[in-house]
Amino acid sequence: MSISEVTSEARSAIEPLLAGLSDDARHLVLDSFERMEFAFGDPIFLEGDAPDALYVVAAGEARLLKHSPHGEEVSLEVVRPGSWLGELEILSDSPRQMTARASGHLVVMRLEHPLFHALAGSHPQILTGFEKLARNREVLTFLRVFTAFAGLPDGALRSLAEHLEPIAVTSGTIVIEQSAAGDALYLVEDGRLRAYRIDDGDEREVDFLRKGDYFGEGALLRGVGHEASVAAVIDSRLLRLPGDIFHALYESEDAFRERIKKRLNARDYTHLARVPLDFAREVLPAAVHVHHVSPDQATPLRDARSELAEAVSLTREEAEQARAPRPPRRFPHLYQIDEADCGAACLAMVCRSFRRNVALSHIRDIAHTSTDGTSLAGITRAAQDLGLAARSVRASKSRLDQLALPAVVHWDGGHWVVLYGIDKDSVRVADPAIGLRRLTRDEFLSKWSGYASLIAYTPAFKSAPVQRSNLSWLRQFFAPHKRVLVTAVALAVAAAGLELVLPILAQVIFGSVVPNHDVGLLWIVLAALAATLFAVTAAAMLQGLMLARISVRVDTDSLDFMTGALLRLPMRYFHTRRTGDIERRLAGLRQIRQFVTGSGVTALTAITQLVAAVVLMFIFDWLLALAFLATLPLYLGLLRFSSRRLRPLYEALEEAYGSYASQQIDAIKGIETVKSLAAEEPFRANMLQRFQRLARQVFHTQFLVLAYDNAVLLLGFLTYALFLMVGALQVVNGTLSIGTFVAFNTLVALANAPAVLILSLWDEFQLSKILIGRLDDVLAQQPEQGPDHSSLRPVTTLGGQLEFVGVGFRYGGAESPEIIQDLSFEVEPGTTTAIVGRSGSGKTTMIKLVAGLIEPTAGTIQFDGLDMRTLDYRSLRRQVGVVLQESYLFNDTIARNIAFGEEEPDLDQMVWAARASAAHEFVQRLPLGYDTRVGEAGLQLSGGQRQRIAIARALYHRPPVLLFDEATSALDSDSERRLKQSMDELLENRTAIVIAHRLSTIRDADRILVIEQGRLIEDGRHEELMARQGLYYHLASQQLEL
Template identity: 35%
Template sequence: MLSSTQRRGLRLAWRFIRPYRWQSLGALLALVITAGITLSMGQGIRLLVDQGFMTRSPHLLNQSIGVFMVLVVALAAGTFTRFYLVSWIGERCVADIRRAVFDHLIQLHPGFYENNRASEIQSRLTTDTTLLQSVIGSSLSLFLRNALMVIGGIVLLFVTNPKLTGIVVLALPLVLAPILVFGRRVRGLSRQSQDRIADVGSYVAETLGQIKTVQAYNHQGEDRRRFALAVEQAFTTARLRIVQRAWLITLVIVLVLGAVGVMLWVGGMDVIAGRISGGELAAFVFYSLVVGGAFGTLSEVIGELQRAAGAAERIAELLQARSEVQPPVAALQALPARATGRLQLQGVSFAYPSRPTPRAIDNLSLTIEAGETVALVGPSGAGKSTLFDLLLRFYDPQQGQILIDGYDLRQLDPQDLRRHFALVSQNPALFVGSVEDNLRYGQLQASDEQVRQAARIAHAHEFIEQLPQGYQTRLGEAGLGLSGGQRQRLAIARALLVDAPILLLDEATSALDAQSEHLIQQALPTLMQGRTTLVIAHRLATVQNADRIAVVEQGRVIAVGTHRQLVSENPLYARLAALQFNPEHEARTP
């Protein structure tokens, strides 16, 4: 029997098959017809033996062969129809499943990915769905076909010779028992096998994704050892599953064909004694082989169906994951076409679900006026980047509220909210595709001239033109092949194209060479003009001219003011300034 979670997985599969019920009915009809034709061939064999061979009549032989050939043609046509429809349904359903899972995953809040490895999710989206495709497009059809063959074959066995059928029926409990016993073991090992395969894929993605670090630290030997261990664990689990399935198939073959052997001996004695004809025995042997072969195939297919149930269960887990950040059910508010950009954080407290203590943000209050440039400075881990996550509503605060133009973020649809923000991060995300595709990432309708104008303002046009295909040059994963400064300038151009009223700059010029920083500093004023801007910076030289600077420590704003005010009034800021602007003096200070 299947567990409740596996039944849920099979219901998931049915949910995606149901829209194609007419194709499914056509496949089922073709399956029934082909099974019926296959079973009717037993009667054809009986007629061929009794009326064709035994009567020595050429006319009857011709008739028998003619009927046989008609059945062959009908069987071929039915098999073509069944195979095409079943394969089409399998491919169509898996395509729908992949789309549904991806569409669901891309809406989940980032916190979901803290506790779930992206590489394991990728394995579920590829390996598990491929297994489902195989089952829906092949194994399920085989299961239904062979189930019909077993049922129809047993009925025709009784019709042909009840005495001999009794021998076969007595063997059925002996066949079903190992299927139930070994099937339960195969089911559990199938789920474990899929998990081990996911571990292998996850390790490959993680290691190859950080190949420079791996090679820089000469870690290849240890990675080979760990990968070999993961592969061996996957192999060991698969071997145990194969052993159980092999025993299952072996027992079924021995028991079924053993019963057929006994039946042949009894039937042969009846033919010799004249109690039945040779045609009856030939038909009975045919049906016995059909039933035996169908049982053997069923034992194999059941293992595949159990693996599919495990795969469907894993996919169902992804589809059942719920985002903790949801648009409100009722009283949905909407921001105007373009927000002014006034932000208020009122008593905000927040801790990441995976790290409940200490709080990343602790009772923080801050107001940013429309069009104002505010810099956030403080030591690493103070909560500056977390503020950006809250403003973009990747997470909701556990206490307090955040307002944009007087609207509580919790009362806004996240997608409606985020169109008012443009983000330039410390390590900008670039995607596989052309330079132009990456620039248009936030504004798909931008014209070619708008793209090039944004690139010129960001001082990116010159280096883009020098690329092999200019704006059509395809970038590697994460912009591989571009320098940090080039990637940063592309990110600024992308933010310019979005033309959002609120700009978030997260260490936009950190870790860049002087030339790249100079070019980006030239681009930033145009980007910031007329926008509410929040800047995270460790290098105070880049934010001295901000309207205000907020000093953040341990999730709290401990001081707000201009650079000059904070140097004289706030010890933490004064110490940071001394370290960066006057290190010799700081070294002499006790």
């Protein structure tokens, strides 16, 4: 290559390496380069490739990309003419550390690997210059990927990198000493160090420093000695920024100054509440995944509650007044509703220990509990939102005794429990899955991860919302049938009363008929006995008939009520619950009804019969009555056993059934995938393994229930045996007649039966309480847009103007990633706006936001200039036609699927919508046409056919706004072309937002928005975006092979 072909920018990059070379040598080096050109998106080299050559950018731009430790692709920098590429790997002869990709038309000068080494061997100064250049690039990469300075402007970052001095330290080397003056800022490039303080001769760990951490800034800025010493734990590499350079950067670079200030503020915060515990900067959810957070989010704290109060800006006097209310004598326990609730249930228990009953459903919402559970950050933030002082820590297990209590601790791999008591040899925990437990210290420590949320009371907690116990939703189903229920109870009581006639008749027979051989009296007694039995049987039959009639009505009303309640809930409720769990809750309605109408009436009858029998016993003989009641404490013990042991088992079993039901639903829905992969046997083995786990749980529960039931029977026999012993002794002593003894024997039989029945029903009562609690979780949720919609504007028509104003969205709390970030744009009425971007960039989330299925966590969305949240969503959605990625068809006819929500489909409207969506033709070919049943129990349609019916459903009401999310992804090219022709006419004068991976379908859109990682990065028409040669051009080039 001639010298004239080298651009001035490339020559300026090469020139420093030629210093000191002869003219012939300079020409030799320049002639060794070859010119190469790349189009947009073409890779110059890929991360992990072997180094083949050295490059210098001559014209255009290239982007350097690298995968972060979390697997994300990080854009390191855009290199411009005069920049070198690939020098690090050439020098070290190692695989490429990053990917270089053309950002447009790119021209580079390429020097072959062997040629470079040959030139460097003969001219060592070339190698020296490159080594300096390579080291600078390596430091820049480290700063961008691993440190808190990653977001600094390019100029500030380069300035920082140029002045950093590498330092190697061996294990045990003290880098800075406590109280010594600060002379530099240090960054940990590799290795591990510890920060520690020595106070009054006692050494205390303060922090551990790892790759990317920095230290020494406090002493530099404040002109005081270092607060702690820092020593290397293992051999480490540091980068040193001299103090004068640090101060110059601090004064000149705003972003650098803000980072340092934020770090110093975070460190000051830790001094308000500090405990000598080592910690790691992680946040654990209920599962075992670890979410890393920035250093200023994890801080150590002291074990005094007053210091926790200081963390929420209380003065020392206020902290003294912020003493928690006297705790209950027994730590309050609350069972989790499902396995994901353990973290929220633990916080609810802590709230109850502070004498405030905060609803579990409210805690779930503010802690952002999902189907994966609650994170440590979520628990701590929720506690703070409630007005409590809270801090997340990872504590050393050797310092368990110094933890502030109560603490919500991460235990047994994927579970949260409340640690509320620590003794010399044991600890006391409140387990939301099991109950209150006492564990040995070794058992607790062996399963404790060290993570905890320490919580203390503050006066602000007095304003936390309190759960109001309200079972009116249950009473309303039975109130209309009050007269029937009262009659049924009266019949039951009458039947029980009539049964008590039997011992009286028995006494007459054995006291008068038998001794006196009075046959006439015998016939009278037998007639009375027959009449009594007839009346009891008639009352029981009539009662059963009455209860059977109201049972059907109660089932219908309760199911309709709960279905309505579920449909009024926002989408986030369904996102955070398993399908099988919701189905189990609805199924529990029938069990509750059976208990109230069946077991409830039976229980009242049994109680009445038992009380009446005991009264008669005292009338007959008080000593025998006391003998019968002697076993009462044992009966009460069984009731306590049922409450404390059986209830948690039923709780866990209901949760397990819900989880397994979800797995079954998932298995049925995914059967095509199972078949297509020939994975029947592994899948069957997996399902068997899951069922065996459930079966073991069922067996354990049934075993305890069996033990309980047999204990009840044994107690009945014991009571009867005690009566026989005392009664027989009285008869032998002549203080009791045979007639009275026989009558009392009948009374004992009549009393024993209801006593045993009451104990059995108490078992059912525990299960019913659990089911009511699980249903109450549904009703405790706030309906979509709140319970009162009177202030919301009904939407009768839409002009079609739509605007995003600083819209942001994230699915979880503040620690969860932003899906949408600061989106602002306006859609004019009657225009078609296309949204394109890579998978996972947030396009579908945008559609769901516009449809009101989810709400922005930042900013506003406006329809016709009105904030969407002030509009009634239900009436708004009638003006918006939506086609989501998943084209779900209900188990009904095609006609009713298209006109879904209408009692009777409008035939003309339905056919028009089907024609517009190109569905009419294939529907007409079906034997039953629009009356063909589809869905799970009907005809199985292709993906394209399902999409066309879904589009027809969206068009049926002729909405002024249309939202299409990959609405044509399953259509073949011909069907898509015909649909596009009809849609072009349909979309005239309608506002449409369209998402499509096939860019050919949206190239005629009035406007195209290009989304990348939730941000709007390009905006314009197809021709404009292609001319810019940005991301849209790159995506289009890949599809259209431009």
